[in-house]
Amino acid sequence: MREIVIVGHGIAGLTAKDTLRRQGFDGHITIIGNDLHPPYSRPALSKAALSPTMDLSDTTLPPSSSLATQISETVVGLNTDSQFVTVASGDQYFYDGLVIANGTHARRFTDHEEEYTLRTRDDAQKLRARLQEQPAIIVVGGGPLGMEIASGATSLGCDVTLVHQGLPMCAQVGPVIAGFLAQKAVENGVKIVDALASSVTRSSAEQFTVELDNGREIYAPVVASAIGDSPNIQWLQDSDLLTDGKLVTDSRGRVTDNIVAAGDIACFNGIRTPIWTSAIEQAKTAAGGLLLGNEAPELSFQSYFWTDQFGVNVKVSGPIPHNGTPHIIEGSLESGSALLHWSESNSAASINYRIPVPRLHKLAKSLAPTA
Ligand SMILES: Cc1cc2nc3c(=O)[nH]c(=O)nc-3n(C[C@H](O)[C@H](O)[C@H](O)COP(=O)(O)OP(=O)(O)OC[C@H]3O[C@@H](n4cnc5c(N)ncnc54)[C@H](O)[C@@H]3O)c2cc1C
The missing domain is CATH 3.50.50.60 (FAD/NAD(P)-binding domain)
Incomplete structure:
Protein backbone atom coordinates (compact mmCIF):
# COMPACT_ATOMS: atom_id res chain seq x y z
CA MET A 1 0.00 0.00 0.00
CA ALA A 106 -27.28 18.66 10.86
CA ARG A 107 -30.89 17.67 10.28
CA ARG A 108 -33.37 20.52 9.88
CA PHE A 109 -37.05 21.24 9.20
CA THR A 110 -36.83 24.06 6.64
CA ASP A 111 -34.36 25.85 4.40
CA HIS A 112 -35.17 29.20 5.99
CA GLU A 113 -32.16 31.23 7.10
CA GLU A 114 -33.77 32.00 10.46
CA GLU A 115 -33.80 28.29 11.29
CA TYR A 116 -30.31 27.80 12.68
CA THR A 117 -28.34 24.59 13.11
CA LEU A 118 -24.90 24.22 14.63
CA ARG A 119 -22.38 21.94 13.02
CA THR A 120 -19.65 24.17 11.57
CA ARG A 121 -17.68 27.20 12.61
CA ASP A 122 -19.65 29.29 10.10
CA ASP A 123 -22.88 28.06 11.73
CA ALA A 124 -21.54 29.18 15.14
CA GLN A 125 -20.59 32.58 13.75
CA LYS A 126 -24.08 33.13 12.29
CA LEU A 127 -25.97 31.82 15.32
CA ARG A 128 -23.95 33.87 17.78
CA ALA A 129 -24.39 37.05 15.74
CA ARG A 130 -28.17 36.51 15.67
CA LEU A 131 -28.44 35.64 19.37
CA GLN A 132 -26.61 38.85 20.24
CA GLU A 133 -29.67 40.68 18.89
CA GLN A 134 -31.59 38.91 21.72
CA PRO A 135 -34.52 37.47 19.72
CA ALA A 136 -37.02 35.11 21.31
CA ILE A 137 -35.91 31.66 20.23
CA ILE A 138 -37.38 28.18 20.19
CA VAL A 139 -34.75 25.46 20.52
CA VAL A 140 -36.05 22.16 19.17
CA GLY A 141 -34.29 19.20 20.80
CA GLY A 142 -33.13 18.72 24.38
CA GLY A 143 -30.01 16.63 23.82
CA PRO A 144 -26.58 18.07 24.63
CA LEU A 145 -26.53 20.34 21.58
CA GLY A 146 -30.01 21.78 22.19
CA MET A 147 -29.32 22.35 25.87
CA GLU A 148 -25.95 23.96 25.15
CA ILE A 149 -27.54 26.28 22.57
CA ALA A 150 -30.30 27.12 25.09
CA SER A 151 -27.62 27.83 27.68
CA GLY A 152 -25.66 30.10 25.31
CA ALA A 153 -28.86 31.87 24.23
CA THR A 154 -29.98 32.62 27.81
CA SER A 155 -26.52 33.93 28.69
CA LEU A 156 -26.81 36.30 25.71
CA GLY A 157 -30.16 37.57 27.03
CA CYS A 158 -32.63 35.73 24.76
CA ASP A 159 -36.07 34.52 25.77
CA VAL A 160 -35.65 30.74 25.29
CA THR A 161 -38.24 27.99 24.89
CA LEU A 162 -36.90 24.47 24.58
CA VAL A 163 -39.06 21.73 23.08
CA HIS A 164 -38.24 18.16 24.02
CA GLN A 165 -40.29 15.06 24.67
CA GLY A 166 -39.56 13.88 28.20
CA LEU A 167 -36.68 15.02 30.37
CA PRO A 168 -33.97 16.81 28.35
CA MET A 169 -30.56 15.05 28.40
CA CYS A 170 -32.05 11.89 29.93
CA ALA A 171 -30.84 9.70 27.06
CA GLN A 172 -27.30 11.02 27.44
CA VAL A 173 -26.77 11.24 31.21
CA GLY A 174 -29.65 9.35 32.85
CA PRO A 175 -32.47 10.75 34.98
CA VAL A 176 -30.52 11.91 38.04
CA ILE A 177 -28.11 14.23 36.25
CA ALA A 178 -30.73 15.16 33.62
CA GLY A 179 -33.08 16.27 36.42
CA PHE A 180 -30.31 18.39 37.90
CA LEU A 181 -29.56 20.00 34.51
CA ALA A 182 -33.25 20.66 33.76
CA GLN A 183 -33.57 22.44 37.11
CA LYS A 184 -30.56 24.64 36.23
CA ALA A 185 -32.08 25.39 32.82
CA VAL A 186 -35.35 26.51 34.41
CA GLU A 187 -33.50 28.60 37.02
CA ASN A 188 -31.75 30.31 34.10
CA GLY A 189 -35.09 31.22 32.57
CA VAL A 190 -35.55 28.46 29.96
CA LYS A 191 -39.17 27.42 29.41
CA ILE A 192 -39.13 23.66 28.83
CA VAL A 193 -42.05 22.31 26.80
CA ASP A 194 -42.50 18.54 27.14
CA ALA A 195 -43.67 17.60 23.64
CA LEU A 196 -42.46 16.47 20.26
CA ALA A 197 -42.24 19.13 17.57
CA SER A 198 -44.16 17.60 14.68
CA SER A 199 -43.49 20.44 12.25
CA VAL A 200 -41.73 23.78 11.97
CA THR A 201 -42.93 26.20 9.29
CA ARG A 202 -42.19 29.82 8.47
CA SER A 203 -45.80 30.87 8.89
CA SER A 204 -45.33 34.60 8.29
CA ALA A 205 -42.58 37.04 7.37
CA GLU A 206 -41.77 37.50 11.06
CA GLN A 207 -42.10 34.13 12.68
CA PHE A 208 -42.08 30.36 12.74
CA THR A 209 -44.91 28.17 13.94
CA VAL A 210 -43.76 25.10 15.80
CA GLU A 211 -46.55 22.58 15.87
CA LEU A 212 -46.44 20.17 18.81
CA ASP A 213 -47.74 16.63 18.91
CA ASN A 214 -50.22 17.62 21.65
CA GLY A 215 -51.99 19.93 19.19
CA ARG A 216 -50.52 23.15 20.59
CA GLU A 217 -48.63 25.67 18.48
CA ILE A 218 -45.85 27.98 19.67
CA TYR A 219 -44.27 30.88 17.81
CA ALA A 220 -40.92 32.67 17.63
CA PRO A 221 -38.93 34.67 15.07
CA VAL A 222 -35.94 32.34 15.41
CA VAL A 223 -35.65 28.55 15.69
CA ALA A 224 -32.55 26.53 16.45
CA SER A 225 -32.92 22.89 15.48
CA ALA A 226 -30.83 20.38 17.40
CA ILE A 227 -32.61 17.27 16.18
CA GLY A 228 -29.67 15.06 15.30
CA ALA A 296 -4.63 -4.94 14.17
CA PRO A 297 -6.26 -4.58 17.57
CA GLU A 298 -10.06 -4.32 17.64
CA LEU A 299 -11.77 -1.20 18.98
CA SER A 300 -11.61 -1.20 22.74
CA PHE A 301 -12.07 1.92 24.79
CA GLN A 302 -13.94 3.29 27.73
CA SER A 303 -16.72 5.53 26.43
CA TYR A 304 -16.54 9.11 27.61
CA PHE A 305 -18.80 12.10 27.15
CA TRP A 306 -18.93 15.64 28.54
CA THR A 307 -21.13 18.71 28.35
CA ASP A 308 -21.11 22.30 29.63
CA GLN A 309 -24.44 24.04 30.14
CA PHE A 310 -25.95 26.58 32.53
CA GLY A 311 -22.67 26.86 34.44
CA VAL A 312 -22.53 23.09 34.98
CA ASN A 313 -19.78 20.82 33.69
CA VAL A 314 -20.72 17.13 33.47
CA LYS A 315 -18.38 14.29 32.56
CA VAL A 316 -19.55 10.69 32.19
CA SER A 317 -17.34 7.64 31.86
CA GLY A 318 -18.80 4.27 30.94
CA PRO A 319 -22.24 3.30 29.65
CA ILE A 320 -25.00 5.87 30.02
CA PRO A 321 -26.31 5.41 33.56
CA HIS A 322 -30.03 5.02 32.79
CA ASN A 323 -31.07 2.93 35.72
CA GLY A 324 -30.23 2.53 39.33
CA THR A 325 -29.59 5.21 41.89
CA PRO A 326 -26.04 6.50 41.82
CA HIS A 327 -23.89 6.34 44.89
CA ILE A 328 -22.57 9.82 45.67
CA ILE A 329 -18.89 9.33 46.43
CA GLU A 330 -18.00 12.91 47.17
CA GLY A 331 -19.91 16.21 47.27
CA SER A 332 -23.67 16.47 46.80
CA LEU A 333 -26.18 17.47 44.13
CA GLU A 334 -27.49 20.17 46.48
CA SER A 335 -24.06 21.80 46.61
CA GLY A 336 -23.85 21.59 42.80
CA SER A 337 -20.63 19.60 42.85
CA ALA A 338 -20.51 15.82 43.07
CA LEU A 339 -18.77 12.64 42.08
CA LEU A 340 -21.17 9.76 41.34
CA HIS A 341 -20.89 6.04 40.66
CA TRP A 342 -23.40 3.53 39.30
CA SER A 343 -22.45 0.00 40.27
CA GLU A 344 -25.11 -1.50 37.95
CA SER A 345 -23.43 -0.14 34.82
CA ASN A 346 -19.89 0.55 36.07
CA SER A 347 -20.29 4.18 35.11
CA ALA A 348 -18.99 7.24 36.88
CA ALA A 349 -19.86 10.89 36.47
CA SER A 350 -18.72 14.18 37.83
CA ILE A 351 -20.69 17.39 38.16
CA ASN A 352 -18.62 20.56 38.45
CA TYR A 353 -15.79 18.51 39.85
CA ARG A 354 -12.14 18.86 39.01
CA ILE A 355 -11.35 15.23 38.29
CA PRO A 356 -8.88 14.15 35.62
CA VAL A 357 -10.53 11.97 32.96
CA PRO A 358 -8.22 8.93 33.57
CA ARG A 359 -9.25 8.99 37.26
CA LEU A 360 -12.92 9.11 36.27
CA HIS A 361 -12.36 6.11 33.96
CA LYS A 362 -10.68 4.23 36.80
CA LEU A 363 -13.49 5.07 39.15
CA ALA A 364 -16.10 3.85 36.64
CA LYS A 365 -14.45 0.45 36.48
CA SER A 366 -13.93 0.10 40.21
CA LEU A 367 -16.50 -1.52 42.45
CA ALA A 368 -18.89 0.95 44.04
CA PRO A 369 -18.14 1.49 47.68
CA THR A 370 -21.04 0.24 49.80
CA ALA A 371 -23.43 2.99 50.73
C1 LIG B 1 -21.79 21.82 18.07
C2 LIG B 1 -21.30 20.44 18.45
C3 LIG B 1 -20.94 20.18 19.76
C4 LIG B 1 -20.46 18.94 20.12
N1 LIG B 1 -20.11 18.71 21.43
C5 LIG B 1 -19.62 17.51 21.79
C6 LIG B 1 -19.21 17.24 23.13
O1 LIG B 1 -19.33 18.08 24.01
N2 LIG B 1 -18.68 16.02 23.43
C7 LIG B 1 -18.53 15.07 22.48
O2 LIG B 1 -18.04 13.99 22.79
N3 LIG B 1 -18.91 15.27 21.19
C8 LIG B 1 -19.45 16.47 20.83
N4 LIG B 1 -19.83 16.68 19.53
C9 LIG B 1 -19.65 15.61 18.54
C10 LIG B 1 -18.24 15.63 17.98
O3 LIG B 1 -17.85 16.93 17.65
C11 LIG B 1 -18.18 14.73 16.76
O4 LIG B 1 -18.43 13.41 17.22
C12 LIG B 1 -16.84 14.76 16.04
O5 LIG B 1 -16.52 16.06 15.63
C13 LIG B 1 -16.89 13.83 14.82
O6 LIG B 1 -15.71 13.94 14.10
P1 LIG B 1 -15.60 13.39 12.59
O7 LIG B 1 -14.21 13.67 12.18
O8 LIG B 1 -16.15 12.04 12.50
O9 LIG B 1 -16.62 14.29 11.75
P2 LIG B 1 -16.60 15.84 11.43
O10 LIG B 1 -16.05 16.61 12.58
O11 LIG B 1 -17.97 16.18 10.96
O12 LIG B 1 -15.56 15.98 10.24
C14 LIG B 1 -15.88 15.60 8.94
C15 LIG B 1 -15.16 16.51 7.97
O13 LIG B 1 -15.42 16.05 6.65
C16 LIG B 1 -15.70 17.16 5.81
N5 LIG B 1 -16.56 16.68 4.72
C17 LIG B 1 -17.86 16.33 4.78
N6 LIG B 1 -18.28 15.86 3.59
C18 LIG B 1 -17.23 15.95 2.76
C19 LIG B 1 -17.04 15.61 1.39
N7 LIG B 1 -18.00 15.07 0.65
N8 LIG B 1 -15.82 15.86 0.85
C20 LIG B 1 -14.83 16.37 1.58
N9 LIG B 1 -14.95 16.68 2.90
C21 LIG B 1 -16.14 16.47 3.47
C22 LIG B 1 -16.37 18.18 6.71
O14 LIG B 1 -16.18 19.50 6.23
C23 LIG B 1 -15.64 17.95 8.03
O15 LIG B 1 -14.53 18.79 8.14
C24 LIG B 1 -20.33 17.92 19.15
C25 LIG B 1 -20.70 18.17 17.82
C26 LIG B 1 -21.19 19.44 17.47
C27 LIG B 1 -21.58 19.70 16.04
Missing part, protein backbone atom coordinates in the same frame (compact mmCIF):
# COMPACT_ATOMS: atom_id res chain seq x y z
CA ARG A 2 1.69 3.24 -1.18
CA GLU A 3 -1.19 5.67 -1.63
CA ILE A 4 -3.77 6.37 1.04
CA VAL A 5 -6.62 8.84 0.56
CA ILE A 6 -8.51 10.17 3.58
CA VAL A 7 -11.92 11.79 2.97
CA GLY A 8 -12.74 14.29 5.73
CA HIS A 9 -10.39 16.52 7.71
CA GLY A 10 -12.28 16.55 11.00
CA ILE A 11 -10.92 14.89 14.13
CA ALA A 12 -11.40 11.36 12.74
CA GLY A 13 -9.58 12.10 9.46
CA LEU A 14 -6.74 13.92 11.22
CA THR A 15 -6.34 11.19 13.83
CA ALA A 16 -6.26 8.54 11.09
CA LYS A 17 -3.52 10.49 9.30
CA ASP A 18 -1.39 10.87 12.46
CA THR A 19 -1.90 7.22 13.40
CA LEU A 20 -0.92 5.96 9.95
CA ARG A 21 2.35 7.90 10.24
CA ARG A 22 2.90 6.80 13.85
CA GLN A 23 2.45 3.20 12.77
CA GLY A 24 5.20 3.62 10.19
CA PHE A 25 3.29 4.18 6.95
CA ASP A 26 5.81 5.99 4.73
CA GLY A 27 3.82 6.15 1.49
CA HIS A 28 1.80 9.14 0.27
CA ILE A 29 -1.28 10.39 2.13
CA THR A 30 -3.85 12.74 0.58
CA ILE A 31 -6.44 14.23 2.92
CA ILE A 32 -9.47 15.87 1.30
CA GLY A 33 -11.84 18.16 3.20
CA ASN A 34 -14.40 20.78 2.25
CA ASP A 35 -14.42 23.06 5.29
CA LEU A 36 -12.31 26.09 4.41
CA HIS A 37 -11.34 26.82 8.03
CA PRO A 38 -8.32 25.11 9.50
CA PRO A 39 -9.44 22.06 11.53
CA TYR A 40 -11.24 23.05 14.73
CA SER A 41 -12.88 21.58 17.79
CA ARG A 42 -16.58 21.05 17.15
CA PRO A 43 -17.48 20.57 20.85
CA ALA A 44 -16.21 24.09 21.55
CA LEU A 45 -18.69 25.56 19.06
CA SER A 46 -21.74 25.03 21.23
CA LYS A 47 -19.93 25.89 24.45
CA ALA A 48 -17.38 28.68 24.53
CA ALA A 49 -18.05 29.82 20.96
CA LEU A 50 -21.59 30.96 21.84
CA SER A 51 -20.12 33.36 24.40
CA PRO A 52 -19.80 36.91 23.09
CA THR A 53 -16.17 37.28 24.11
CA MET A 54 -14.61 34.19 22.58
CA ASP A 55 -12.63 34.53 19.39
CA LEU A 56 -13.88 31.71 17.16
CA SER A 57 -10.33 31.08 15.95
CA ASP A 58 -9.61 29.86 19.52
CA THR A 59 -11.43 26.66 18.51
CA THR A 60 -8.66 25.83 15.99
CA LEU A 61 -6.92 22.53 16.71
CA PRO A 62 -3.13 22.49 17.18
CA PRO A 63 -1.36 21.87 13.85
CA SER A 64 -0.27 18.33 13.12
CA SER A 65 3.25 17.70 11.86
CA SER A 66 2.55 14.42 10.07
CA LEU A 67 3.08 14.68 6.33
CA ALA A 68 0.15 14.67 3.90
CA THR A 69 -1.10 16.51 0.84
CA GLN A 70 -4.14 18.62 1.80
CA ILE A 71 -6.87 19.15 -0.77
CA SER A 72 -9.76 21.61 -0.21
CA GLU A 73 -12.55 19.99 -2.22
CA THR A 74 -15.82 18.14 -1.85
CA VAL A 75 -15.64 14.45 -2.67
CA VAL A 76 -18.60 13.57 -4.88
CA GLY A 77 -18.00 10.02 -6.06
CA LEU A 78 -16.20 6.75 -5.50
CA ASN A 79 -15.13 4.04 -7.91
CA THR A 80 -14.14 0.97 -5.93
CA ASP A 81 -13.20 -1.08 -9.03
CA SER A 82 -10.60 1.38 -10.29
CA GLN A 83 -9.90 2.67 -6.75
CA PHE A 84 -10.34 6.41 -7.02
CA VAL A 85 -12.48 9.17 -5.54
CA THR A 86 -13.78 12.08 -7.62
CA VAL A 87 -14.01 15.63 -6.29
CA ALA A 88 -16.43 18.38 -7.36
CA SER A 89 -13.93 19.94 -9.80
CA GLY A 90 -13.72 16.58 -11.60
CA ASP A 91 -10.22 15.63 -10.38
CA GLN A 92 -9.65 12.03 -9.39
CA TYR A 93 -7.50 10.74 -6.55
CA PHE A 94 -6.34 7.14 -6.77
CA TYR A 95 -5.84 5.05 -3.68
CA ASP A 96 -4.53 1.71 -2.53
CA GLY A 97 -6.20 2.35 0.83
CA LEU A 98 -9.15 4.64 1.60
CA VAL A 99 -10.22 6.14 4.94
CA ILE A 100 -13.80 7.46 5.01
CA ALA A 101 -14.16 10.05 7.77
CA ASN A 102 -16.36 12.79 6.39
CA GLY A 103 -18.81 13.06 9.25
CA THR A 104 -22.42 14.17 9.19
CA HIS A 105 -24.63 17.19 8.59
CA ASP A 229 -27.39 14.56 12.35
CA SER A 230 -27.31 12.51 9.14
CA PRO A 231 -24.17 10.81 7.78
CA ASN A 232 -22.61 12.42 4.67
CA ILE A 233 -23.03 9.33 2.51
CA GLN A 234 -24.36 10.95 -0.68
CA TRP A 235 -21.10 10.27 -2.56
CA LEU A 236 -21.28 6.58 -1.59
CA GLN A 237 -24.80 5.98 -2.94
CA ASP A 238 -23.58 4.37 -6.17
CA SER A 239 -20.91 2.28 -4.46
CA ASP A 240 -21.60 -1.11 -2.95
CA LEU A 241 -20.34 0.00 0.47
CA LEU A 242 -23.66 0.82 2.13
CA THR A 243 -25.73 -1.73 4.03
CA ASP A 244 -29.36 -0.60 4.36
CA GLY A 245 -28.14 2.96 3.77
CA LYS A 246 -25.46 2.74 6.47
CA LEU A 247 -21.68 2.61 6.34
CA VAL A 248 -21.06 -0.41 8.53
CA THR A 249 -17.57 -1.49 9.59
CA ASP A 250 -16.19 -4.46 11.45
CA SER A 251 -14.52 -4.14 14.85
CA ARG A 252 -11.31 -2.89 13.18
CA GLY A 253 -13.06 -0.19 11.15
CA ARG A 254 -12.94 -2.14 7.87
CA VAL A 255 -15.70 -1.79 5.29
CA THR A 256 -13.67 -3.85 2.80
CA ASP A 257 -10.06 -5.08 2.85
CA ASN A 258 -8.73 -1.71 1.68
CA ILE A 259 -11.45 0.71 2.84
CA VAL A 260 -11.97 1.74 6.45
CA ALA A 261 -14.32 4.26 8.07
CA ALA A 262 -14.34 6.12 11.37
CA GLY A 263 -16.08 8.89 13.27
CA ASP A 264 -19.63 10.20 13.03
CA ILE A 265 -20.25 8.78 9.55
CA ALA A 266 -19.48 5.20 10.54
CA CYS A 267 -21.60 2.47 12.09
CA PHE A 268 -18.46 1.19 13.71
CA ASN A 269 -18.85 -2.50 14.43
CA GLY A 270 -22.56 -1.90 13.73
CA ILE A 271 -23.09 1.07 16.08
CA ARG A 272 -22.90 4.78 15.29
CA THR A 273 -21.49 6.72 18.26
CA PRO A 274 -21.25 10.39 17.23
CA ILE A 275 -19.04 11.72 20.00
CA TRP A 276 -15.56 13.23 19.97
CA THR A 277 -13.65 10.54 21.86
CA SER A 278 -15.28 7.78 19.79
CA ALA A 279 -14.16 9.52 16.58
CA ILE A 280 -10.58 9.58 17.88
CA GLU A 281 -10.49 5.98 19.08
CA GLN A 282 -12.28 4.66 15.99
CA ALA A 283 -9.83 6.51 13.73
CA LYS A 284 -6.83 5.01 15.56
CA THR A 285 -8.36 1.55 15.26
CA ALA A 286 -9.30 2.01 11.59
CA ALA A 287 -5.78 3.20 10.66
CA GLY A 288 -4.46 -0.01 12.21
CA GLY A 289 -7.14 -2.04 10.43
CA LEU A 290 -6.08 -0.59 7.08
CA LEU A 291 -2.38 -1.26 7.57
CA LEU A 292 -2.43 -4.53 9.50
CA GLY A 293 -5.78 -6.20 8.72
CA ASN A 294 -6.61 -8.98 11.16
CA GLU A 295 -3.37 -8.36 13.04
